[in-house]
Amino acid sequence: MFQKIMNFLAGEPRIEIEHEFFGKIRFMGGDTPADNDYWESELTLEGMKQPITVLINAPKQGPDEMHVAFCQQAMSDLDALFDKCWPVFEADFKQWTDKDFSGNWRDDFELMGLEIPGNADQNNEWTVTYFVAAANHYFTARFIDGKPKYNEIDG
DSSP, rough: OOOHHHHHHHOOOOOOEEETTTTTEEEEEEOOOOOTOEEEEEEETTTOOSEEEEOOOOOOTOOOOHHHHHHHHHHHHHHHHHHHHHHHHHHHHHHSSSSSOSSHHHHHHHEEEEEEEEOOOOTOOOOEEETTTTEEEEEEEETTEEEEEEEEEEE
């Protein structure tokens, strides 16, 4: 009885499941399916200082093998992932840090997050986020139709 009262006052608890690839994931959506439903996860990658936040645009049923494949492909070559983002970061990097890029992204960028697009289709919108310590801001490359279209900066 007490738990029912608490659920009524605080709302239903979030759905959390253990996924064989993503580990513990939490659903961020409501009871009614919506286009903006997604799952949150954290993945630990070798060579990274902290876990990477992964947002998976998927319905309440959870991510499928296509979401896993997208993530595996993106995370399999972090240099290539950064190279995809660099065209939209380049001008902002110089402006926000007042320094030249060394050519080694790991000197200035720390990978923080990956958003897996709906249906794991790279032509849908998705993002990659890095923290740039010299700017004290996050740089987020937004991909549309499989190409980086612009950089979102926030801190």
